[in-house]
Amino acid sequence: MGEIIVVTSGKGGVGKTTTTANIGTALASEGLSIILIDTDIGLRNLDVVMGLENRIVYDIVDVTNGNCRLKQALIKDKRFENLYLLPAAQTKDKTAVSPDEMEDLCRELKDDYDYIIIDCPAGIEQGFYNAIAGADQAIVITTPEVSAVRDADRIIGLLESSDLRNPKLIINRFRPRMVRQGDMMDIEDIVDILAVDLLGVVQEDDRIIVSTNRGEPAVMNLISPAGEAYRRIARRIRGEEVPLMNLEESYGIMNKLRRLMGLC
Amino acid sequence: MLLEYINRVLGKAASSSRIHARERLRLVLVHDRANMSPYFMNQLKEDLNNVIARYMVIDFDKFEIVLDQSDKVVELKTSVPIKKIRRDYMDRVKKSS
Ligand SMILES: Nc1ncnc2c1ncn2[C@@H]1O[C@H](COP(=O)(O)OP(=O)(O)O)[C@@H](O)[C@H]1O
Numbered sequence: 089m090g091e092i093i094v095v096t097s098g099k100g101g102v103g104k105t106t107t108t109a110n111i112g113t114a115l116a117s118e119g120l121s122i123i124l125i126d127t128d129i130g131l132r133n134l135d136v137v138m139g140l141e142n143r144i145v146y147d148i149v150d151v152t153n154g155n156c157r158l159k160q161a162l163i164k165d166k167r168f169e170n171l172y173l174l175p176a177a178q179t180k181d182k183t184a185v186s187p188d189e190m191e192d193l194c195r196e197l198k199d200d201y202d203y204i205i206i207d208c209p210a211g212i213e214q215g216f217y218n219a220i221a222g223a224d225q226a227i228v229i230t231t232p233e234v235s236a237v238r239d240a241d242r243i244i245g246l247l248e249s250s251d252l253r254n255p256k257l258i259i260n261r262f263r264p265r266m267v268r269q270g271d272m273m274d275i276e277d278i279v280d281i282l283a284v285d286l287l288g289v290v291q292e293d294d295r296i297i298v299s300t301n302r303g304e305p306a307v308m309n310l311i312s313p314a315g316e317a318y319r320r321i322a323r324r325i326r327g328e329e330v331p332l333m334n335l336e337e338s339y340g341i342m343n344k345l346r347r348l349m350g351l352c
Numbered sequence: 353m354l355l356e357y358i359n360r361v362l363g364k365a366a367s368s369s370r371i372h373a374r375e376r377l378r379l380v381l382v383h384d385r386a387n388m389s390p391y392f393m394n395q396l397k398e399d400l401n402n403v404i405a406r407y408m409v410i411d412f413d414k415f416e417i418v419l420d421q422s423d424k425v426v427e428l429k430t431s432v433p434i435k436k437i438r439r440d441y442m443d444r445v446k447k448s449s
């Protein structure tokens with residue numbers, strides 16, 4: 089019996105798609121069978137981040153409209169044969185899939201795969217409710233900015249009133265150096281304010297952009313700090329206890345100097 | 353003086369936008385959370401009424417509570433029309449404590 093996890097945020101552009109791709113790839117690399125579902129209908133992205141955009145024949149709306157069978161629409165990943173993508177439709181609108189259809193779809197996949205990870209659209213309209221309809225568990229992504237945390241709070245409220253209790257938090261695009269300079273909220277500030285469990289912290293990492301350019305999730309890159317953070321998150325999802333990464337590695341010469349002088 | 357200068361050069365700013373972010377967020381969320389849920393405000397109103405009822409009888413229909421946000425603080429403002437004050441309130445308080 090698989091587990092269905094929806095990745096949400098409220099605010100757009102904070103890393104839902106990046107997170108879905110990376111967690112899915114990390115779990116697949118550990119031999120688990122995984123389906124990624126892109127529910128951002130009209131703004132299809134997960135295919136590009138996974139590097140699978142050229143293989144799409146059918147999409148999620150074709151499945152719910154009965155144009156094809158579910159298994160026909162699943163696209164096999166390039167790297168892992170136990171990882172599949174169900175792409176969003178690009179031409180329809182966010183309401184093209186109903187909550188009931190989404191639940192049916194999830195139920196059909198649940199027995200055959202270990203994890204089904206759903207990439208949710210931004211916002212709190214119908215598309216959000218469609219995406220969460222079949223989920224057992226939710227992840228909320230935020231960045232350490234006031235606007236993103238505020239939206240995350242709103243989403244947590246909506247998830248809880250939709251019976252997705254205890255969503256787990258990922259803080260993305262974290263910059264330890266700005267925190268040390270006093271110009272970014274720290275992990276505990278955010279966790280305190282939102283009062284939810286922390287699933288992980290992913291630092292700002294230029295390699296995320298490089299990996300999106302290549303269509304190869306950052307977890308495939310062994311020197312990417314964000315990749316390492318996502319590999320740890322994947323292990324936590326499986327129930328392992330994994331410590332947070334050391335975010336305080338040396339930040340260049342000024343930092344070393346400051347430490348030498350006993351200023352921090 | 354010198355230390356402060358060195359700290360600034362090395363990036364340990366005296367004024368911190370982190371604190372601003374945190375405090376602003378706390379305030380805005382108090383408001384968001386309360387706004388989002390009329391249920392919460394009603395619950396609070398009933399709980400308040402239960403406490404006040406130990407001391408006095410109020411006009412529940414005209415009893416109002418609102419969250420009022422100025423720039424720095426969020427305040428809970430209440431307007432509690434009293435019908436009568438209980439003569440026996442001292443006994444009640446003693447009994448329940
Ligand atoms: N940890 C990170 N470091 C650097 N860039 C990131 C990071 N996470 C996401 N991004 C970038 O932010 C943008 C938005 O991310 P995306 O996953 O598409 O967000 P969403 O799906 O929530 O809209 C993308 O360009 C992505 O490459």
Ligand SMILES: [Mg+2]
Nearest residue numbers: 104105128133
């Ligand atoms: Mg997205």
